Amino acid sequence: MNVTIKDVAKKANVAPSTVSRVIADNPRISKETKERVWKAMEELGYYPNAIARSLASKVTNTLGLIMPRSTEEAFSNPFFPEVMRGISVVAHREKYDLLLSTSGNQEEEKEAVINMVKGKRVDGIILLSSRTTDELIPWLRDEKFPFVVIGKPLDAKGVYWVDNDNIGASKLATNYLIKHGHREIAFISGSLEYVVSLDRLDGYKLALEENGIPFKRELVEQDEFSEDGGYRAMMRILEREKPTAVVVTDDVMAFGVIRAAIDKGYRVPEDISIVGFNNIPLSAFANPPLTTIDISTFDLGIKSAELLIARLKQKDVDTDHIIVPVKLVERKSCVAR
């Protein structure tokens, strides 16, 4: 038997139109009446329409996730599923669902966020990395809508964020190669429109500087976060330089870098040593097994969701950012010179 609004009205001893008004959260209905109507709905097993209920309670128990690239591209690199795994664990524990908008570019991404916020479809938003050109961050800040960014924004004022120490992480990778006798060290990253790429380039430069090694622009390349992207970037470097080592800020790109080196007749690691980033599960199975910076991707997800939910629950959040530690995982893609 289907329970209708009329049954609820009868049970709560109000007019059917009052039930409708309660659903629409009409401010002229008293709090007491609202509670009586909701109770009647529950007792009758009138499945609370989540949309109507969230219209009333203004709570959706849903977190919005915004990818920095096309959703298709994001799912191609194991970094994002791993961040999402971390977010999922916390969301599940705290009983939140996840709403993924499927945008293809920055403009659609902004539209998606406006739709989520203005449409009251989510309680808070996690931005899965920050771009230098990002209009979303100031927009969300001005709206005073709860959000957390994975990746320190260029202008972090008034923004909650979770990140590694990217400058330090990149120095760690570069110093490791310098200590193993390398001086011609290339640096391959994603686009410099991502703050993380800029920071890691800075860390690389700092490590060179502190060791008295001159910085050479010709040893630096950017491309997309894919195996092909890494391949293309390495090919461009090998056409003009002969590095003995490469820092690659993404393991999947590093697989492409290895392929490019081999295609050009080099051996890895005998001729060219490689340090990756992210420590994706399968980097241990690469050939050679990849030495890489473990950025605790899973923890980035965990911490971002925890920080956001703490804000939503108006718990005392005593910090506006969390730094997740990194470590170097030594495998077999580097040799001393």
Add this chain to the structure above:
Amino acid sequence: MNVTIKDVAKKANVAPSTVSRVIADNPRISKETKERVWKAMEELGYYPNAIARSLASKVTNTLGLIMPRSTEEAFSNPFFPEVMRGISVVAHREKYDLLLSTSGNQEEEKEAVINMVKGKRVDGIILLSSRTTDELIPWLRDEKFPFVVIGKPLDAKGVYWVDNDNIGASKLATNYLIKHGHREIAFISGSLEYVVSLDRLDGYKLALEENGIPFKRELVEQDEFSEDGGYRAMMRILEREKPTAVVVTDDVMAFGVIRAAIDKGYRVPEDISIVGFNNIPLSAFANPPLTTIDISTFDLGIKSAELLIARLKQKDVDTDHIIVPVKLVERKSCVAR
């Protein structure tokens, strides 16, 4: 400046209460008035509250995704991100968002689906694989709620589904090994509560039978879809048998199978040949590079979303299922005996 309901009412030349009724989709408001009010909202840049709008239109432009395991576990295996990549491409093209419920077990999963359906939070649902014990499929069918299953259900009557020919795919893998002279072939899969595991076990048995090779229960094991799961299953087999080859229905499990074989002093492929399933991107980089059945994971995602959206748009769908082809990708994890 904030646009209010009053501004909309003035523009549409109706009373403010009429605007509220339009938002609540009151049946006593004429279609003409509704359209006039919606037009005024649009012209004034009154951000249509998605919840109110969906309450009115009964359309959410959102697809629900239900994982068959805990969301955390699902994101650990590259199969699911790849299916989701396919779903994302179609969702983006057709302007749908994706709602992921973060369940941890079958009971929570069912609760999540009821919440999505009864709460009118999604227009349709994709179940990301079917279990023999699944109560969700008959429930959704009885509710007449649009859904598509990735993975042929045990009882497929009245259900829309997308899958490979799993029996055929498993025969293909097993026959490949038989043609290379193997007769002691082990079979490792995920739990037999998944229909896909049952079907692939059948395919393996059929291939043996057609080639006059007796089936040995001792050569068959199941475990979870992880590297550790594969490792444990292979260890159990190696304690009692000496297979010269293994069919493993998941590449990530296959990496664990390789590790177990090596830990027990065997060489891969010289002593034990291995065929995986899924052709995850990094199986090409495994050591040795993995021979595997490419099940077109991305296409499974594409086709499931297309089939669901076609149903939602009430297009003529001339079939209730789509079979996505498979192929064997030959790499270096098998040798002839």
